[in-house]
Amino acid sequence: MAWPNIFQRGALLSQFSHHHVVVFLLTFFSYSLLHASRKTFSNVKVSISKQWTPSAFNKSIELPVEIWSSNHLFPSAEEATLFLGTLDTIFLFSYAVGLFISGIVGDRLNLRWVLSFGMCSSALVVFVFGTLTEWLHFYNKGLYCSLWIVNGLLQSTGWPCVVAVMGNWFGKAGRGVVFGLWSACASVGNILGACLASSVLQYGYEYAFLVTAAVQFAGGIIIFFGLLVSPEEIGLPGIEAEENFEDDSHRPLISGAENEDEAEPNYSIQEDKTITQVKAISFYQACCLPGVIAYSLAYACLKLVNYSFFFWLPFYLSNNFGWKEAEADKLSIWYDVGGIIGGTLQGFISDVLQKRAPVLALSLLLAVGSLVGYSRSPNDKSINALLMAVTGFFIGGPSNMISSAISADLGRQELIQGSTEALATVTGIVDGTGSIGAAVGQILPV
Amino acid sequence: MRSFPGQDLVQKFSGALFWRLVPRGRNASSSKPDIKICIQCPGSVQNLSEVALYCKQTSDLMLHARCCLNRKGTILGLDLQNCSLKDPGPYFPQARTAIIIDLQANSLQGDLANTFRGFTQLQTLILPQDVNCPGGINAWKTITSYINNQTCQEQRNLCNSTGDPEMCPENGSCAPDGPGRLQCVCAEGFHGYKCMRQGSFSLLMFFGILGSTTLSISTLLWGTQRRKAKAS
Numbered sequence: 001m002a003w004p005n006i007f008q009r010g011a012l013l014s015q016f017s018h019h020h021v022v023v024f025l026l027t028f029f030s031y032s033l034l035h036a037s038r039k040t041f042s043n044v045k046v047s048i049s050k051q052w053t054p055s056a057f058n059k060s061i062e063l064p065v066e067i068w069s070s071n072h073l074f075p076s077a078e079e080a081t082l083f084l085g086t087l088d089t090i091f092l093f094s095y096a097v098g099l100f101i102s103g104i105v106g107d108r109l110n111l112r113w114v115l116s117f118g119m120c121s122s123a124l125v126v127f128v129f130g131t132l133t134e135w136l137h138f139y140n141k142g143l144y145c146s147l148w149i150v151n152g153l154l155q156s157t158g159w160p161c162v163v164a165v166m167g168n169w170f171g172k173a174g175r176g177v178v179f180g181l182w183s184a185c186a187s188v189g190n191i192l193g194a195c196l197a198s199s200v201l202q203y204g205y206e207y208a209f210l211v212t213a214a215v216q217f218a219g220g221i222i223i224f225f226g227l228l229v230s231p232e233e234i235g236l237p238g239i240e241a242e243e244n245f246e247d248d249s250h251r252p253l254i255s256g257a258e259n260e261d262e263a264e265p266n267y268s269i270q271e272d273k274t275i276t277q278v279k280a281i282s283f284y285q286a287c288c289l290p291g292v293i294a295y296s297l298a299y300a301c302l303k304l305v306n307y308s309f310f311f312w313l314p315f316y317l318s319n320n321f322g323w324k325e326a327e328a329d330k331l332s333i334w335y336d337v338g339g340i341i342g343g344t345l346q347g348f349i350s351d352v353l354q355k356r357a358p359v360l361a362l363s364l365l366l367a368v369g370s371l372v373g374y375s376r377s378p379n380d381k382s383i384n385a386l387l388m389a390v391t392g393f394f395i396g397g398p399s400n401m402i403s404s405a406i407s408a409d410l411g412r413q414e415l416i417q418g419s420t421e422a423l424a425t426v427t428g429i430v431d432g433t434g435s436i437g438a439a440v441g442q443i444l445p446v
Numbered sequence: 447m448r449s450f451p452g453q454d455l456v457q458k459f460s461g462a463l464f465w466r467l468v469p470r471g472r473n474a475s476s477s478k479p480d481i482k483i484c485i486q487c488p489g490s491v492q493n494l495s496e497v498a499l500y501c502k503q504t505s506d507l508m509l510h511a512r513c514c515l516n517r518k519g520t521i522l523g524l525d526l527q528n529c530s531l532k533d534p535g536p537y538f539p540q541a542r543t544a545i546i547i548d549l550q551a552n553s554l555q556g557d558l559a560n561t562f563r564g565f566t567q568l569q570t571l572i573l574p575q576d577v578n579c580p581g582g583i584n585a586w587k588t589i590t591s592y593i594n595n596q597t598c599q600e601q602r603n604l605c606n607s608t609g610d611p612e613m614c615p616e617n618g619s620c621a622p623d624g625p626g627r628l629q630c631v632c633a634e635g636f637h638g639y640k641c642m643r644q645g646s647f648s649l650l651m652f653f654g655i656l657g658s659t660t661l662s663i664s665t666l667l668w669g670t671q672r673r674k675a676k677a678s
Contacts, residue, residue, distance in 0.1 A: 022671055050640055057615045062629040068615065068640060203647040204638060211652070218660040226667025233675045 019228060019236070023169045024178070026227050027162040028185045030119060033219040034158040035189030036196065037126050037212040041087075043197035043332075044130075045315045046325040047205035049080040052139060073139045081315075083141065085442055088311045090145055091152045092439035096432045098156025103428020104283060111161045111229045118157030119220030123213040125151045130209025163404070163427050168230035168239065180347030183404035187336035187343070187396060190310065194336075198329035286425045291409075296430050299402045300437025302364070305371070306399045307438035309335055309391075321379050331385055338389035339396020343404075346397040356406055360398045367394035403431060481521065482537040484513035487529035496572060497525040500546050513541075527551045527572075534561055542624075546570040549577075550595035565624040571598040581626015601625050617641035 053076060054069035063069065074080040102114075129147045133139060162185075170178050196215070197208040231238050287293060313335060317328035342363070350359040370391040377384045491498050491509050500523050501507045501514035507522060508515055514523030524541045526534070528551040541547065542564040550572050558580045562568065571579065572595050579589050579598035584607070587600035605620035605628060614620055614630035618641055623629035632641035 019671065022667065026667075047642060050642060055615055055640060059613060061613050061620070062623055062627060063615075064629055064631070067632065068618075068630070071639060200647060202644045204643040207647045214653070214656055218656055221660055222664050222667060225664040226671050228671050228675060234671075235674070235676075 017236075019231070019234070020169055022226065023165060023228060024182065026223060027165050028182055028188070030115060030219055030223050031158055031162050031185045032189030032192055033212075033216045034119065034122065034155055035186050036193030037123065037209075037216050038091075038155065039190045039193030039310070040126070040130070040197050040208050040212045042311045043194055043314050043329045044201065044205040044208050044325070045081075045084050045312075046318050046328075047201065049074075049077055049084060051134070051205065052080045052083075053077055071139065073141070084315075085311075087144060087148050088307075089439050089442040091148050092307065092435050092442060094149045094152030095156050096435035096439060098153040099159065099428050099432035099435060102157050102160045103425045103432070111165055112224065112227050114157050115161040115165075115227070116220045116224035118154050118161070119223060120217050122151055122154040123217035123220065125154060126209055126216070127213040131206040131213070134204070134206035159431055160428055165227070165229055170239070179404045180344050180351075180401075183343050183347070183400040184340040186400070186403075187339040190336040191333045194314075194329045194333050198326040201326045201329070283425065283429075286429055289426065292426060292429060295402055295406055296433035297437075298360075299399075299430055299434035302395065302399050302402065303434035303438040304441030305367075306395055308441060309395070311442070313388075317384075321384075323381075327381075331381060331388070334385040334388045335392035336396065338392025338394075339400060341389075342393035342395075342397025343400030347401050350401065356401065356409070360401065363394050363398050367391070367398075370394050403427075403434070406430075481510075481513060481515075481519070481540060483521070483524065483535070483540045484511040486535060486537060487512055487526055487531070491523075491525040492527065495525050495527065495548055496570060497523040497546055497548050500570075514546075522546070524548070539564065541565075543567055548572045550574050559626070562624040563627060566601075566622050568601055568625060569599065571625070572596070573598065579625070585626035598625070604628055615640070617644075 052071060052073040054072055055063060056076065057063060057068070074083065125147055129144065129151065133143070166179070166182060193212060196211050200207040200211050228234060313332040314325065314328040317323055317331060318325050323331070346359050346363060350356045353359065370387070370393075374387045374391045377387050490511055491501065491514065497514055498509075501509055506517055512525050513521050514525075516522055520543050521541045522544060523546045524544050525548045527548050531549070531552040532555050534549065534554075538561060544565065545567050547565075547568060547570070552574055554574055554577050558573075558577065562571075562580045573579065575591070575594060575596060577596065579586050579596065581604075583589060585602055585604065586598040587602060588598075590597045590599070601622075603622050604626070605622060613628070617633050617636045618630040619633040620628055621631045632638075636642075636644050
């Protein structure tokens with residue numbers, strides 16, 4: 001057992017300036033906001049499906065048409081639900097394609113511009129999708145599909161950019177803990193989205209979209225004015241210069257071989273780099289790295305389950321137990337709470353054990369049991385919340401670990417020393433494969 | 447019905463603008479709009495009819511052809527007796543605000559159940575002898591049969607008597623829709639399609655707070671982080 005460096009090195013904290021704190025918080029909250037606006041759609045599924053269908057009330061009393069049945073986009077609630085699932089699938093496929101592209105292309109452009117452009121334009125698309133169509137009473141299936149495809153492509157710029165920026169600022173030392181904490185940003189975003197949506201749902205679902213889109217747009221502006229992509233931007237030494245001072249390399253936990261101190265590849269992605277040799281790694285080479293395919297496939301299966309919960313939990317709670325939509329939204333937060341605790345705790349344990357795979361395997365085995373248990377949950381809010389948190393712990397935990405710490409490990413193996421693009425490309429591959437798995441999972445029941 | 451934020455403001459402005467442009471005469475009869483149901487049948491309100499009595503005993507009401515109108519031009523009484531009508535005609539819904547309607551001495555045919563849709567204020571209805579009161583005995587407190595007419599008086603609100611608590615969808619509530627008819631409207635505080643929406647979202651406050659917060663955080667971060675950044 002080896003305690004993480006963070007306990008042995010008191011000097012660790014002193015190397016983090018206020019810039020590091022700001023970068024951590026900015027990247028954390030920018031991805032949280034992206035995820036929050038994604039979550040809004042699943043939080044308002046019940047209301048949207050009601051808005052698109054005429055009333056199916058079967059009593060003899062007179063129902064004035066303009067209040068109860070003027071909207072005939074879908075003849076029944078079942079058809080509307082099918083279409084909602086189709087929208088999820090479309091989003092995930094375009095998100096996966098966008099991730100593969102962003103992983104390759106994103107290195108050539110300024111990360112700050114890409115991230116703020118992605119956030120602001122995605123916010124505008126979400127606004128048109130949810131709020132403008134309702135204000136103008138213009139409901140059209142083709143419009144919804146195309147807007148959601150564009151949204152998937154724009155949102156995919158977020159993850160590779162934030163991982164790359166974090167990689168520029170935080171090097172080897174303490175990476176496990178820092179990334180473990182940081183990877184909770186997706187779950188925090190889910191919680192934020194659920195809170196925002198449930199608080200304004202009573203005014204109409206269009207305001208849930210408006211609020212999350214507006215906050216995301218504001219976040220994009222703040223990113224533009226406040227984010228420093230790498231230490232070199234203000235003249236500070238990059239992580240490779242700092243890590244040359246360290247004498248004990250905190251090796252990536254995937255590779256088992258002993259290493260001498262190696263020259264750190266620099267994650268900074270400015271075009272006028274002259275300090276290190278920038279060697280591109282091709283897509284095929286990245287796929288052939290040991291562990292990438294295995295973890296990508298595992299992540300595909302895992303993300304399938306995770307995103308089924310992500311997209312349908314409030315809808316399931318509302319339909320199965322008859323709870324009001326705003327309550328179901330608030331309760332679905334517990335799944336993400338379990339995910340945050342799981343990701344941080346399991347990341348810490350795997351740092352201590354110096355092995356990631358056993359922790360993941362055990363967690364996923366226990367996840368099967370917790371899923372079965374959750375499916376038999378009684379109609380009691382406290383018990384359901386507890387089971388939900390446990391399930392989130394065993395599923396969300398490995399999910400957070402694979403997407404952050406393990407991607408960082410894979411992208412930092414000694415086989416590809418000296419290459420800067422490996423991290424973004426590998427992140428793109430792992431997350432892209434995961435998204436494809438999740439997308440396929442959405443259409444499996446159909 | 448379209449609704450968008452600020453719709454009520456637009457309506458108020460356009461309403462105010464309209465009344466400025468249309469000259470309003472002091473003489474009530476010159477500005478009366480042409481209400482088709484009142485002039486459809488020739489003649490005027492009979493002197494001894496119930497409608498005439500009602501019109502005289504209440505102040506602020508005036509007679510116009512076959513109608514009894516108030517100041518704003520709303521029909522409160524309608525006298526169509528002896529008009530050779532087979533049915534009340536396509537303009538009949540204009541009189542849905544009426545309190546008293548007289549249809550005796552006409553050879554009305556067909557079922558009148560749907561004719562009185564929306565006539566929620568109707569308290570006295572005089573029909574030909576052979577025509578039954580719409581809604582039957584349950585819908586009216588008093589039904590009196592005279593030699594040449596049937597008089598239905600005091601419309602009942604059937605919402606209270608029909609004891610079904612789930613007669614309306616979620617957030618809907620029962621409301622009368624005319625004699626013998628019920629409809630579901632939105633309950634108190636709810637509005638919009640299927641009455642899903644409650645209250646009103648204050649856009650101004652939201653964007654005000656968001657805008658000022660964004661401005662201050664951006665300025666703060668730019669000052670502490672990016673001010674010394676190299677141009678990129």
